[in-house]
Every structure is written in structure tokens, then in C-alpha cells.
Amino acid sequence: MAHLSNPHITTGPSAQAPAAGLRAALHHVLALDPPPECVVITGDLTERGEPEEYAAVGEALGAFPRPLHLVTGNHDAPEALVEAFGGTRFLGGGTTTTYEVEHPALTVAVLDSKVSGSPGGRLGPAQLSWLDRVLSRRPGVPAVVCLHHPPVPVGIPFLDAMGLADGPALAEVVAAHLRVVRVLAGHVHRPVTAAFAGSTVAVAPSTYRQSGLVRREGPPGYTGELASFLLHVAPEGPPGTAWVTHTVPVDGG
Ligand SMILES: [Fe+2]
Numbered sequence: 001m002a003h004l005s006n007p008h009i010t011t012g013p014s015a016q017a018p019a020a021g022l023r024a025a026l027h028h029v030l031a032l033d034p035p036p037e038c039v040v041i042t043g044d045l046t047e048r049g050e051p052e053e054y055a056a057v058g059e060a061l062g063a064f065p066r067p068l069h070l071v072t073g074n075h076d077a078p079e080a081l082v083e084a085f086g087g088t089r090f091l092g093g094g095t096t097t098t099y100e101v102e103h104p105a106l107t108v109a110v111l112d113s114k115v116s117g118s119p120g121g122r123l124g125p126a127q128l129s130w131l132d133r134v135l136s137r138r139p140g141v142p143a144v145v146c147l148h149h150p151p152v153p154v155g156i157p158f159l160d161a162m163g164l165a166d167g168p169a170l171a172e173v174v175a176a177h178l179r180v181v182r183v184l185a186g187h188v189h190r191p192v193t194a195a196f197a198g199s200t201v202a203v204a205p206s207t208y209r210q211s212g213l214v215r216r217e218g219p220p221g222y223t224g225e226l227a228s229f230l231l232h233v234a235p236e237g238p239p240g241t242a243w244v245t246h247t248v249p250v251d252g253g
Contacts, residue, residue: 001036001038001039001040001106001108001144001231001232002029002032002036002038002039002040002229002230002231002232003039003040003042003184003202003204003229003231003232004022004025004026004029004039004040004041004042004204004207005041005186005187005204005206005207005229006043006044006073006186006187006189006204006206006207006208007019007021007022007025007041007045007057007060007206008044008045008075008206008208008209009022009045009046009047009053009056009057009060010046010047010048010053010056011052011053011056014047015056017208017209018047018208019056019059019060021206021207021208021209021227021250022057022208023060024207024227024251025227025229026039026060026061028229028248028251029066029229030065030066032231032248035066036066036231037066037103038066038068038069038101038103038106038108039064039067039068040068040069040070040071040108040144040146040184041068041070041071042071042073042147042148042185042186042187042204043071043072043073043074043075043076043148043186043187044074044075044186044187044206045057045070045071045072045073045075045076045081046075046076046077047075048075049075049076049077049080049081050077050080051080051083051084054080054081054084054085055084057070057084058084058085061090067089067101067103068089068090069092069101069146070085070090070091070110071097071110071146071147071148071186072097072112072113072148073114073148074115074118074119074120074121074162074187078097078112078114081097082095082096082097092110096112097110097112097114098110098112098127098130100134102138105141105142106141106142106143107134107135107137107138107141107142107179108143108146109131109134109135109144109145110147111123111127111131111145111146111147112127112147113147113148113149113164114148115165120149120161120162120163120164121147121149121162121163121164121165121187122165122166123164123166123169123170125169128166128169128170128172128173131145131170131173132173132176132177135173135176135179135180136177138179139179140179140239141179142179142181142234142243143177143179143181144181144182144183144184144232145170145174145180145182145183145184146183146184146185147164147170147183147184147185148187149163149185149187150163150164150167150185150187150188150192150194150203151164151167151170151171151183151185151196152167152194152196152201154188154190154194154203155215156188156190156211156213156214156215156220157215157216157218158214158217158219158220159187159188159211159220162187170183170197171196171197172197174197174198174199175197175198178198180197180198180199181199181200181232181234181243182199182200182201182202182232182243182245183196183197183199183200183201183202184201184203184204184230184232185201185202185204186203186204186206187203188203189205189206189209189210189211189222190203190205190210190211190213191203191204191205191228191230191247193245200245202232202245204229205227205228205229205230207227207229207250208227209223210222210223210226210227211223226249226250227249227250228247228249228250229248229250230245230246230247231246231248232244232245233245
């Protein structure tokens with residue numbers, strides 16, 4: 001499963017670089033051999049959540065030939081996202097930003113942590129019980145839970161101040177389902193890994209620009225580091241064999 005994040009697609013004079021980054025990452029994903037079973041983009045699809053920006057996301061995705069799942073970030077607007085992609089495979093064929101897709105060997109559960117007017121995130125009890133029901137359906141089949149805000153502090157104070165309010169409640173649900181092989185997030189614009197509720201949180205870098213690793217107070221700014229994405233791999237082996245995560249730098253990103 002390929003895991004991209006934070007393309008921050010926009011329109012106007014700043015449109016070129018983020019669009020080029022997303023296109024380069026998607027191109028690189030397709031060049032993988034074998035290609036991934038599916039792709040997820042964990043939020044901040046756009047810079048401002050405007051309809052024209054979602055149209056530009058659609059142009060960048062084009063006729064992408066693998067299953068691809070979109071996640072809502074704090075820069076996104078769920079209504080505009082649904083308006084643009086509702087009923088398409090990019091939202092699992094549905095018209096909500098919380099949805100699941102059952103691949104033959106993998107369940108993908110997508111959560112919406114957007115809080116209107118805030119850069120921080122929250123899932124809320126209704127979404128968490130929905131997740132619990134989804135994860136109860138196919139015991140033994142690996143599941144990946146996707147959301148924008150990392151459910152644990154990442155050690156960068158600026159971003160931890162706009163983290164997920166109910167990470168511990170998500171941890172309770174995940175801990176009850178051994179099938180959750182990864183919890184995938186974005187938001188940080190850097191790769192970060194953490195143990196989480198018997199599973200592993202993997203935060204994907206941005207396909208556009210990377211934040212600084214700034215572990216004191218204050219905005220981390222952006223660095224010249226290469227764009228990259230994550231590739232989560234189920235190695236051959238008996239059920240329960242651990243998944244591994246690769247960080248893949250993007251040529252031209
Ligand atoms: Fe974000």
C-alpha cells in the first residue's frame with residue numbers, strides 16, 4: 001500500500017509546485033514493480049478547501065489506474081471534497097469522508113479528523129464506534145486505519161499543539177482489534193513512526209514540501225528535503241508476519 005500525504009494542491013500563482021509534486025509521486029508509485037494494491041493520500045489534499053482546488057486534485061489524479069483513497073485534512077473542506085469526489089472510487093464510491101474499502105486481502109478504514117475552524121483534529125464517539133464495527137467484520141484480515149492527524153504527539157511542539165484531541169479513544173478501539181497493521185497519518189510533513197495500541201503509527205512526508213525537525217517551540221518552517229512517500233508492505237509469511245514500511249524518495253519531487 002502506497003501512502004502519500006499533504007499535497008496542498010492550490011490554484012493561481014502558487015499552483016505549479018504542489019501539483020508537480022503530487023504528479024511526480026503518483027508517477028513514481030506506478031513505476032513500482034509490483035505496483036501497490038492501493039494508494040492513500042492522508043489529507044491536506046488542498047491548501048484552502050476550495051472547489052477549484054479539488055478540481056485541480058482531480059486533474060492530478062486523472063485516470064489513476066490503481067484503487068486510491070482520499071482522506072480529509074485540516075486544510076480541506078469535507079463538503080467541497082464530497083462535492084468533487086462523492087460517488088467516485090476516490091471516496092470508496094460513497095458520499096462521506098468516513099468510509100471503508102474492503103480489498104480482497106486488506107480493509108482500509110478512512111476517518112475524518114477535521115474540526116471546522118481549527119488546525120487540530122478530533123474523531124468523536126460516533127466515528128470511533130463506526131470504526132469498531134468495521135474492524136469487527138473481517139477478523140484475521142489485515143486492516144489499515146487512515147486519518148490526517150497523528151493520534152500521538154510527534155515531538156515537534158508546533159505540530160503537537162494542533163494534534164488529535166481523542167488519540168487515547170482511538171487507541172482503545174485499535175487495541176481491541178489485532179488486525180490493525182498500521183494507523184496511517186499525515187499533517188506533519190515529515191516521516192514519523194510510533195508504537196500505538198499494539199499497532200504502529202506511520203506518518204507520511206509531504207509530496208510537496210517538508211517541515212523542519214524543530215523540537216523546540218515555534219513554527220518549524222520548511223526545508224529543502226526531498227519529497228517522498230511511504231510504502232507499507234506485507235511480507236510473505238504465515239498470518240501475523242509483521243508488515244514493514246519503506247520511505248521512498250520521489251525523483252523530481
Ligand atoms: Fe494538516
